[in-house]
Amino acid sequence: MNRLSHSEENYLKEIFHLSGLTDKRVSTNSLASRLNSKASSITDMLQKLSDKKLVKYVKYKGCDLTKEGERIAIQIIRKHRLWETFLVSKLSFGWEEVHDVAEQLEHIDSAKLIDSLDRFLNYPKFDPHGDPIPDKDGNIVYRKSKIKLIDAAVNSRVEIVRVNEDSLALLKFLERHELTLGIELYVLEKFPFDDSLSIRIVGGSEINLSKKVTESIAVKFISKI
Amino acid sequence: MNRLSHSEENYLKEIFHLSGLTDKRVSTNSLASRLNSKASSITDMLQKLSDKKLVKYVKYKGCDLTKEGERIAIQIIRKHRLWETFLVSKLSFGWEEVHDVAEQLEHIDSAKLIDSLDRFLNYPKFDPHGDPIPDKDGNIVYRKSKIKLIDAAVNSRVEIVRVNEDSLALLKFLERHELTLGIELYVLEKFPFDDSLSIRIVGGSEINLSKKVTESIAVKFISKI
DNA sequence: TTAAATTTTTAGTCTAGTCTAAAAAAATGA
């Protein structure tokens, strides 16, 4: 397989993310908004990726990845997450600072580099946001018991295992309220009128979180309180 | 200053290398051959870089860098050499393997990244080929006493302080004959008919080296023998 | 010094990736 352009790689990665969320075909418009691009540009590229047999594309019906497309997407995600881990654990970056740099580093093309980096970091299983790092062969260990904070039961004690890295503002907000990976929370009360949720950090203070926030945090159930 | 494309950065870097060698204007053709490109493409790009005030370009008379162009070129070289150092000292790459990967990594755009990497590596002064690494402000410490092996006096003892990294074949040749950085040699005899040179590795064997090789190695004088 | 050789530039093309505007298909809802 010939080397892909950065743009092609970004398309594959985004199709992977979007189809993983819904587990079905990815629409042209959803790709356009995620890639900050126009629908017409997406159509062009999908046709090109379809010719290369990396996506299955049906006119007016969206697309999804072929086996080979998925394999490549997973390798890009592997690179992204290993670089993020490197930045945080070796270069002392904050978790909110790593995303943009990793978006660049994920396109570096060298199998030897990424495997050496993996070894150097001691084969980490999760990146700084709690997302699983695919191994060399593309296997991904999804954390089984993970649920969105918004879906957690009232009066349960939970641990933060993942935060959505897409929004810098969100990461800064979480950082400031000490809502970081590994932190444990009590889920106190749900407010249906605005879908907000009150939590207390174990050994810390009580905070009311908006829907936007509780949708972007994944937690693991620990116990009833 | 707006972010430059990879291509623009490569032009600046190459102009810097070529003008450093001759310390005068760089011709269109010399750039074309170094960049594996055609003279007409070079002309186009030089006009563009000239508009951006990064090179001084005079039709039919070649070019050289402006202050700003040189500043940028030096930062790219800093990145290239820091990444090479990282690959060799942290990820156990061989010195002959690092060049191509560093060519990609040098375009990653993040001041924080490169300064953190510099600190992580403990502010190295030279890269794995013996070339000086510019500091954050663009200062380069040239090794004063450095001369090409081809110019070294017969019957002197010298130390290898730099090898030209441009040719993979050369690096492999040097590796195989244990002609690596820090190694000491006796310069035994020059053969004017083919410009070859016989040396003996201190504590090792005698080798006859071609002009091509002795031009690509820089040494430091240690003593007479 | 001038004709030939070399180098460099210009002119015109090409590809990748993007865009806008218009057309076509699909989805929605009265």
Next chain:
DNA sequence: TCATTTTTTTAGACTAGACTAAAAATTTAA
């Protein structure tokens, strides 16, 4: 169901960066 809205595709254009072929400038050498 069928008209309206939304989504998607097509058509045509633009930019960056490269190329070939031909023209122009410069350099070399007789």
